Amino acid sequence: MSDAPTPVPAAAVELTALVNEGLGNSCYLVDLGDGSALVVDPPRDLRAVRAAAEKAGLRIRFAADTHLHADFLSGAVQLAHDDGAAVLASTAGRREFDHHGLGDGDQVDLGGLTVTALETPGHTDEHLSFVLADGGRAAGVFTGGSLIVGSAARTDLLGADRTAELARAQFRSLQRLSALPADTAVWPTHGAGSFCSAPPGAARTSTIGAELATNPLLGIDDEDRFVEQLLGSLGSYPPYFLRLAELNRRGPGVLDAASAGQLAELPVSAVQRLRADGAWVIDARPVGDYARAHIPGAVSIPLRAQFATWLGWLVPADVAIVIVRNPDQDLTELVWQALTIGVDRLAGELACGIQAWSAAGHPTAGTALVRPGRIDPGHRVLDIRQEPEYAAGHLPGAVHVELGALVHGATELPNAPTVVMCGHGERAAGAASLLERAGHRDLAVLDGGPGDWAAATGHSLVTGP
Structure with a gap:
């Protein structure tokens, strides 16, 4: 799996950052001190979350989403279904599933620890940051896609006509966050490798004081200059970003975790029929194997941490997908990466791989x-x-x-x-x-x-x- 747990000390709070290197995001597991946990910005692929919770002996009681994510499907609905977790999210997001709607200043007692919602629009217009406090003292703030290490998240995901307006909102949100105590930990969701970052940096967590000292955007006190600087750093992003926020608003479909990582094995004849009907063949093998021999017209997306990003970027949203892989490649990892970005249309994989295709007498191409x-x-x-x-x-x-x-x-x-x-x-x-x-x-x-x-x-x- 691409998610790596990292203990993050902050005052007396026991917190673990679970980093997805491929998507460039972090979610956070917070020990609430009574055998239960809060998870902030959980992805649809909950394997790392569950492993960390099980290792710590924690039951997940709360799931919080800082915003309607554009780069991955949220796992909050799944946690509500499987664990009975209460979902904390912005009222302004108009989510169509059961959740505890929060507005600016609203507090939730987690049993000793509290979270306070701060409206921090910019990355999205319904964005919340969550200040985590222990005994009234702010330990850290989950900044989602607002303040990130060394920068701020992009503001162009709601369309060109909203970009400058949201950049101005981002300026005010960063000013608000920077007023927190200097020793307050900063726990962003987006970080290095995320196309939601603008631009990406190397570190994933910080403090308010460190950001005030090093983040160039926090050194700009003129709103117009801030907007110019932020918008000048924006690059391209995958087209699936334009779809996932609405799917997260409606609520991603609940998955059967036992079968979600599986794919049907397809004989060559079935793959031929699917191709004739418009399906795309995705060759997930290493570059060398693809170059030696591949199905003509197959798209090469090697299975690695960034597989999901390029699958969502290169393959049209309305086509069925057939996978070709080597037997030693992790099929479960491949399927979960696809599901995390909402690619549920995997028709299956070619049984016995490229060897079966060649054995059936079909031509291959080389590069x-x-x-x-x-x-x-x-x-x-x-x-x-x-x-x-x-x-x-x-x-x-x-x-x-x-x-x-x-x-x-x-x-x-x-x-x-x-x-x-x-x-x-x-x-x-x-x-x-x-x-x-x-x-x-x-x-x-x-x-x-x-x-x-x-x-x-x-x-x-x-x-x-």
Whole structure:
């Protein structure tokens, strides 16, 4: 699993941060001191939450959501169903399931500890932060997508017409949070690797005092300049972000945890029928295996911590999905990553993998892997990393198109011999597979990144957009 527990001391509060490295988020398990627990911003995949609670001998009695999440489905409804947990969330969110609606200043007695809701709009317009207090003393604040370490979360997820308005609200929210005592712990949900961050940083937790000293946005006292700074840092984000908030408002469907991590095994004939009906084949094998032989038209998304992000970014929301994997790859992890971002349309996996496809006499395709020092000078170099990555250093003459833009933009690129590159090769393989689906030929994937190319050739990278 990608979630790693991290003990986070704060006064006398026993708190564990559960970090999902792939989505770049943290949820928090708080020991309430009486054998029960509060979970803040739980994901739909509750395996790490339950493991941490079981290890600590805790029963989950409360689940709190700071906002209507756009990047993952909340596990609060599941916890209410399975554990009888009371769900704490903003009244302004108009959620369509049973919850304890909170407004600004509302307090909830957790049995010794209390949480106080602070309205902190900006990332979303119904956003709450939760101040956790022990005996009247603020121990920490769950800031969700408001104040994050070194920055603030993005404000453009409700549409371009709301972005500047929400950025101004974010300014006021950060000013409000920064007025808390300096030793108050800051426990954000979004952090490094999250496309909700603007921009991402390395650390995941902090204190109000540390943020006042180091967060450049808290050093801006002019609202117009704050808005300019925040909006200037916004990059692209996956299209599924536009769907999940509404699903979270309605309440994600309750899952049977015993069967949720399973997939039907499909014979080759069934995969053929599904493909004919418009299903996409997702090849989750490592890049080398995909490059050697894959089903023509399959999209390469290697199973790793970031699998869910790219599955949701590259695959249309209305198509069935067939998985191809190696037998040693964790099917349960793959399925839970998909479910966490609301991808419930996995039709099954190809039984016995690519070997079954070949054994049935069906053709396979291959993609060349190129070493960093062996790029043919006659080939176009296509760099598909995010804009900040490209600007930090790229090959001279490299064409830049972000991977997410290739979903609809692959047909617009001239069909020419191309080496596709990213930081290591996984995203580049995904880009090459999209180009292949669009009819491009003579494709290769760089086995490495720009640093490897510079080291192999002795040439310098180019910086800037």
